[in-house]
Amino acid sequence: MRVASWNVNSIKARLDHVVDYCNNASADVLLLQELKTTDDNFPMQSFADIGWNVVSHGQKTYNGVAILSKHDIEVTQIGLPGDDTDEQARYIEANINELRIASIYLPNGNPCPGPKYDYKLAWMDRLYKRAEYLINLEIPVVLAGDFNVIPQPIDCYDAKAWQDDALFRQETRSKFFSLCNLGYTDALRQIHPTSAHYTFWDYQRGAWQKDNGIRIDHFLLSPEATNKLLNCQVDKNPRGLERASDHTPVLCDLSE
DNA sequence: ATGCCCCCGTCCCGGGGA
Numbered sequence A: 001m002r003v004a005s006w007n008v009n010s011i012k013a014r015l016d017h018v019v020d021y022c023n024n025a026s027a028d029v030l031l032l033q034e035l036k037t038t039d040d041n042f043p044m045q046s047f048a049d050i051g052w053n054v055v056s057h058g059q060k061t062y063n064g065v066a067i068l069s070k071h072d073i074e075v076t077q078i079g080l081p082g083d084d085t086d087e088q089a090r091y092i093e094a095n096i097n098e099l100r101i102a103s104i105y106l107p108n109g110n111p112c113p114g115p116k117y118d119y120k121l122a123w124m125d126r127l128y129k130r131a132e133y134l135i136n137l138e139i140p141v142v143l144a145g146d147f148n149v150i151p152q153p154i155d156c157y158d159a160k161a162w163q164d165d166a167l168f169r170q171e172t173r174s175k176f177f178s179l180c181n182l183g184y185t186d187a188l189r190q191i192h193p194t195s196a197h198y199t200f201w202d203y204q205r206g207a208w209q210k211d212n213g214i215r216i217d218h219f220l221l222s223p224e225a226t227n228k229l230l231n232c233q234v235d236k237n238p239r240g241l242e243r244a245s246d247h248t249p250v251l252c253d254l255s256e
Numbered sequence B: 001a002t003g004c005c006c007c008c009g010t011c012c013c014g015g016g017g018a
Helices: A015-024 A043-048 A115-134 A171-181 A187-191
Strands: A003-006 A029-033 A055-058 A065-069 A076-079 A091-096 A099-105 A141-146 A217-221 A228-233 A250-254
Touching: A003 A015, A003 A099, A003 A141, A003 A217, A015 A029, A015 A043, A015 A115, A015 A250, A029 A099, A029 A141, A043 A055, A043 A076, A065 A099, A115 A141, A115 A171, A115 A250, A141 A250, A187 A228, A217 A250
Parallel strands: A003 A029, A099 A141
Antiparallel strands: A003 A250, A029 A065, A055 A065, A076 A091, A091 A099, A141 A217, A228 A250
16 A cells, blocks of 8 residues: 655645646555645545546635545545634545555645744644544554655755754654654655655755755654555655646555 | 745735745
8 A cells, every 4th residue: 555645735726736746656545735625625536537536625825735645535534623713724545455445635834933933832732632532543544645744854956954844843852752752753754764865955046956945744643554564765756747746745554 | 134926805015935
């Protein structure tokens, strides 16, 4: 079972790339973030035409997450629980085969300090509670997506340049480590303990050409899912395409 | 110190992204 996660920075702008990816990347499940469109306007037919199922949780202009799969998708949660006033579409979760899989778009949090950073930290506390509930189910759980967290200095090209940023501040990283310490494994880091593997390169300043990247898209696996972990890797190819997203997919292979 | 680049929207600028 191959699960891929990709922040596409608009599903409409990236439709051809995503359909090609479904056809060619040998993934069974594709988790998307930053759809930037409503469920009504999601290009469902393009995926129906190639035999893929889609569940989306979108909103106008901003955010939006989806789960795509060749297999049946049974939705288990739409929206992150814990705040009835939160209208941002950043969490969707489903059962696919024997896995519980969530597509996550964690808030950016900049500028920092400020209300957006407060929202990010509060959102991470709510994610912790959901992750705690899920781990207590004692089933294989995959929490994946754009976490907007640089976990360690090795995960960015210049730690000094990021030290005061909402993606790298100690409070942000501490909350990410708390998630891991619940019992979730950072799959990429488990497979590649010491090497740099970036998932995002800014559109500006020639960041892609200079490999000035950061690792902010992650797969967190429950103990039952970690037992199935075969491989985890970044697929850099889509970042080099014309009109690319600024993120590239992460792939995680799990045994059946 | 700020913008660079890219996406969206009753749209040619401004908000948001990271």
